[in-house]
Amino acid sequence: MAMLTGLLETPYFTPGVCIALLVILISSVWDDLSTEVPPQRSAARWEELVESIQQEGKGAMVPVCTYVDHGGGQSVFQVMTPSHPTIILHPKYIDEVKAHPDLHFLEAIRKNFFANRVPGFEGFHAGGGSEKGDRILVDAVRVNLTQALGSLTTPLMKETALTLDEHFPPTKEWTPYIFARELPYAVGRISTLIFLGERAARNKEWVNVAVNYTIDAFDAARALRMWPAIMRPLVHHFLPYMNKVRAHLKVGRAIVQEEIERRAAIREGRLPAEETPHTHSDSLDWFTNLATRYGEPYDLMTGQMGLSLAAIHTTSNLLTNVVYDLAAHPEYFQPLREEIKAVLEEDGKLKKTSLLKLKLLDSILKESQRMHPVNLTSLIRIASKKITLSDGNIIPKGAITAISAHVVNEDESIYPNAATYDGYRFLKKRQQPGHEHRHQLVTTTAESFGFGHGVHACPGRFFASNESKIVLLQLLLKYDWKFQDGVTRPKNLEFATESVPDPTLAVLFRAREPEVDLGRFYDLGV
Numbered sequence: 001m002a003m004l005t006g007l008l009e010t011p012y013f014t015p016g017v018c019i020a021l022l023v024i025l026i027s028s029v030w031d032d033l034s035t036e037v038p039p040q041r042s043a044a045r046w047e048e049l050v051e052s053i054q055q056e057g058k059g060a061m062v063p064v065c066t067y068v069d070h071g072g073g074q075s076v077f078q079v080m081t082p083s084h085p086t087i088i089l090h091p092k093y094i095d096e097v098k099a100h101p102d103l104h105f106l107e108a109i110r111k112n113f114f115a116n117r118v119p120g121f122e123g124f125h126a127g128g129g130s131e132k133g134d135r136i137l138v139d140a141v142r143v144n145l146t147q148a149l150g151s152l153t154t155p156l157m158k159e160t161a162l163t164l165d166e167h168f169p170p171t172k173e174w175t176p177y178i179f180a181r182e183l184p185y186a187v188g189r190i191s192t193l194i195f196l197g198e199r200a201a202r203n204k205e206w207v208n209v210a211v212n213y214t215i216d217a218f219d220a221a222r223a224l225r226m227w228p229a230i231m232r233p234l235v236h237h238f239l240p241y242m243n244k245v246r247a248h249l250k251v252g253r254a255i256v257q258e259e260i261e262r263r264a265a266i267r268e269g270r271l272p273a274e275e276t277p278h279t280h281s282d283s284l285d286w287f288t289n290l291a292t293r294y295g296e297p298y299d300l301m302t303g304q305m306g307l308s309l310a311a312i313h314t315t316s317n318l319l320t321n322v323v324y325d326l327a328a329h330p331e332y333f334q335p336l337r338e339e340i341k342a343v344l345e346e347d348g349k350l351k352k353t354s355l356l357k358l359k360l361l362d363s364i365l366k367e368s369q370r371m372h373p374v375n376l377t378s379l380i381r382i383a384s385k386k387i388t389l390s391d392g393n394i395i396p397k398g399a400i401t402a403i404s405a406h407v408v409n410e411d412e413s414i415y416p417n418a419a420t421y422d423g424y425r426f427l428k429k430r431q432q433p434g435h436e437h438r439h440q441l442v443t444t445t446a447e448s449f450g451f452g453h454g455v456h457a458c459p460g461r462f463f464a465s466n467e468s469k470i471v472l473l474q475l476l477l478k479y480d481w482k483f484q485d486g487v488t489r490p491k492n493l494e495f496a497t498e499s500v501p502d503p504t505l506a507v508l509f510r511a512r513e514p515e516v517d518l519g520r521f522y523d524l525g526v
């Protein structure tokens with residue numbers, strides 16, 4: 001006690017404590033400090049970005065593709081993105097990167113989203129950082145979801161029909177919809193049916209969280225990056241965007257918890273089984289089983305947010321690009337409808353294999369993805385060691401890297417007339433002997449990596465493909481759509497590495513009589 005009193009009385013005590021606290025603070029944010037983008041170079045809020053990009057000359061960020069085009073043929077160079085300096089690699093390195101043991105995908109995401117140091121970004125760190133924890137989300141999607149696809153086509157067909165009727169009520173008159181803004185809620189509902197069951201899918205509060213957590217978390221990250229790293233542990237408490245993100249998590253957690261408890265009550269006989277619309281095993285079951293198998297604790301709620309982050313806006317982005325591309329090329333409507341009609345009539349019901357037969361639809365999706373990938377780079381990684389590439393180029397330890405996608409997507413030797421939209425492009429490629437499977441939407445290669453490539457290639461792409469085809473086949477049979485008079489296919493908004501279809505454009509929709517009675521393919525009476 002006397003020693004403690006003596007210590008408190010020394011003139012070194014207060015400065016010593018202050019220095020110790022400063023050291024703790026600096027070391028806790030050192031990772032961010034060491035690679036900080038100066039706040040004035042950080043991107044503004046999303047709405048401001050859209051506005052600034054639309055008013056030419058005020059762009060807050062220069063798109064990465066500008067650097068690639070003007071990079072003087074360099075195959076490795078560094079750019080500032082809103083989050084970190086990023087080393088952009090030419091696609092010729094893709095085979096070296098795709099399975100490199102010292103280049104890590106989830107670590108890169110963790111770094112971009114403050115490594116779980118700021119409450120609110122838990123959805124980006126669903127696995128908690130352990131190897132087994134991280135595998136739970138990936139395996140749930142790669143194994144459980146993909147294996148279930150065969151039994152999911154009918155529920156997807158039904159939910160899509162109900163969802164489209166709600167979000168795009170069919171009318172005889174041409175009706176304008178801001179499609180890009182409305183679609184994420186439709187995709188959010190349809191995806192939730194598969195991830196979390198019917199009750200959550202029909203719960204608007206949940207769909208709102210699932211859709212807006214992603215948007216607000218990206219905004220919050222941008223807002224937080226406007227502050228120097230050393231200030232972030234303090235300012236995050238006061239930023240309105242951060243509070244919004246944390247509010248989403250709170251609402252989402254309550255809904256997931258209620259669903260968990262409801263299912264437990266049914267299992268234990270406290271609620272009658274018939275009250276549950278839980279018709280198929282879903283991510284709550286998959287996560288729980290995998291967590292038990294791997295002996296790893298797992299937060300089911302953050303797993304859900306991880307799924308929403310990965311699935312909703314990526315799929316909506318692809319579908320919006322297809323809708324814009326088809327509005328610009330209405331000559332594809334008829335052949336697509338004929339293909340769908342032929343397959344539905346031949347199969348009598350929509351099977352997983354029916355979707356494989358929709359080869360023109362597959363080609364159309366892949367062409368839109370080629371011309372408008374969701375990200376202008378792919379295979380984003382962080383180097384855990386200094387890496388020397390095969391040609392001697394060096395990636396320093398701790399650097400974030402990404403492969404430029406548009407160099408390949410616009411390569412005339414791979415895609416002749418690359419700047420011209422050709423909905424038949426991949427169908428024709430598949431017609432070459434031996435190439436039947438090489439050019440499907442879900443196939444990733446060194447020439448087509450909109451879903452990534454290699455060990456981290458998107459495990460959700462089989463589901464995304466099926467879901468997209470089901471939404472499109474219903475849109476095509478039930479509606480005509482077009483741009484308003486004088487409007488042409490809007491250019492996507494590109495900033496840093498992101499590419500987003502114009503989120504403000506009104507597309508005109510009008511109901512039509514489907515060639516096939518779609519009611520036969522699902523039972524809306526349930």
Ligand code: HEM
Nearest residue numbers: 310311314315318379380450451452453456457458460464
């Ligand atoms: C059109 C829709 C989609 C696109 C364009 C897309 C794209 C991607 C890309 C580019 C990656 C990173 C791959 C890499 O770096 O090598 C990725 C990873 C991932 N995606 Fe998707 N994705 C889509 C839909 C989905 C869906 C629907 C799900 C879930 C059901 C999903 C779950 C995941 C997961 C869990 C990862 C992480 C993989 C890992 O850690 O190894 N994605 N996705």
